[in-house]
Amino acid sequence: MSPRQLLVRVLFWCGGALALYLLWPCLLLFLAALGLACAMEPLVRRLTAWKLPRALAAGLVLLSLLGLAGLGLWLLLSRLAYETGQLLLQLPALTARLGDQWLGDRLYAFLVAAPPELRDFLETVADALISDGLRLPDRLSAALTAGAGRLAAALPGLFLALTTGILAVFYCSASLPGVLRYLRELIPQERRAAVFGFLDCLRRAGLDWCRVQGRLMGIVFAILAAGLLLLRVPYAILAAGLGALIDALPFFGSGILLMPWALLSLVQGETGRALGLLGLYGLLCLTRGLLEPRFYGKQAGVSPLLTLLALYGGFRLFGVWGMLLAPIALSIGASVLREREKSAG
Numbered sequence: 339m340s341p342r343q344l345l346v347r348v349l350f351w352c353g354g355a356l357a358l359y360l361l362w363p364c365l366l367l368f369l370a371a372l373g374l375a376c377a378m379e380p381l382v383r384r385l386t387a388w389k390l391p392r393a394l395a396a397g398l399v400l401l402s403l404l405g406l407a408g409l410g411l412w413l414l415l416s417r418l419a420y421e422t423g424q425l426l427l428q429l430p431a432l433t434a435r436l437g438d439q440w441l442g443d444r445l446y447a448f449l450v451a452a453p454p455e456l457r458d459f460l461e462t463v464a465d466a467l468i469s470d471g472l473r474l475p476d477r478l479s480a481a482l483t484a485g486a487g488r489l490a491a492a493l494p495g496l497f498l499a500l501t502t503g504i505l506a507v508f509y510c511s512a513s514l515p516g517v518l519r520y521l522r523e524l525i526p527q528e529r530r531a532a533v534f535g536f537l538d539c540l541r542r543a544g545l546d547w548c549r550v551q552g553r554l555m556g557i558v559f560a561i562l563a564a565g566l567l568l569l570r571v572p573y574a575i576l577a578a579g580l581g582a583l584i585d586a587l588p589f590f591g592s593g594i595l596l597m598p599w600a601l602l603s604l605v606q607g608e609t610g611r612a613l614g615l616l617g618l619y620g621l622l623c624l625t626r627g628l629l630e631p632r633f634y635g636k637q638a639g640v641s642p643l644l645t646l647l648a649l650y651g652g653f654r655l656f657g658v659w660g661m662l663l664a665p666i667a668l669s670i671g672a673s674v675l676r677e678r679e680k681s682a683g
Contacts, residue, residue: 396512
């Protein structure tokens with residue numbers, strides 16, 4: 339290869355990488371639409387087997403999915419509106435109960451019962467909490483106003499992205515065989531087997547991750563529901579569903595719900611509930627720590643100890659995203675190695 343050809347090739351790949359970096363937000367929407375179209379394909383094929391045109395079948399499946407999503411969102415928002423209304427009705431009584439004198443009495447009783455060596459530190463923390471709590475309504479009002487303004491400014495872009503995504507899913511599904519054939523032709527013949535084998539491993543790793551997270555969410559929901567019902571918490575099932583959903587998010591966890599709740603219960607004098615919530619959080623951490631490596635290892639066909647190492651190493655090296663993506667990378671690697679062993683055998 340001549341220096342001129344090498345320079346042209348380097349510039350070509352650098353230009354492609356720069357274009358991919360700049361166009362990634364747009365491409366991500368269409369890649370997600372293509373993935374959803376592939377997920378819809380079994381239903382679309384069933385309808386086309388009944389002699390329906392492919393575009394009509396794709397439209398019917400998409401409309402059904404949008405209807406189900408809209409119904410679920412409406413039920414969730416209506417329940418949230420009901421809970422918010424109940425909270426607003428009880429807010430004057432809660433505000434009166436959380437007055438300065440009541441809160442000061444509670445904190446004073448808590449400080450008197452604390453060990454002497456911790457009393458100075460706890461008094462400093464209590465003073466900071468009271469001063470911050472007095473400014474909390476103003477801060478909350480300002481945050482809500484700013485959030486409403488940002489949401490209003492982002493609504494046109496969100497609406498455009500939503501409508502574009504829906505149309506992209508429809509067109510991808512209506513012409514999916516042609517789209518896949520075109521993408522297949524872009525790959526050189528000698529590399530197709532390796533590329534499609536890797537994509538199949540990636541698909542299986544994604545499905546394994548969804549199965550593991552679904553099982554963990556079910557177990558977390560069952561533990562939370564049982565624990566909150568034993569603690570006689572109002573709306574225990576709704577709170578358990580919210581806790582299971584938060585626990586599955588990569589940057590959160592059930593602690594973001596249970597720890598402040600336990601602290602508030604302790605300040606309100608509900609020591610039994612506070613200890614129960616802390617014990618429930620510890621049980622959830624222990625359960626996820628024991629079951630997550632086992633589930634991932636079983637799905638990927640590797641040792642749970644290796645999966646635990648991947649989880650811890652991913653977190654230490656790359657933070658929360660590393661902890662989230664390390665088991666997927668381990669599953670892909672295990673699948674690729676198994677495929678190579680089969681082809682070599």
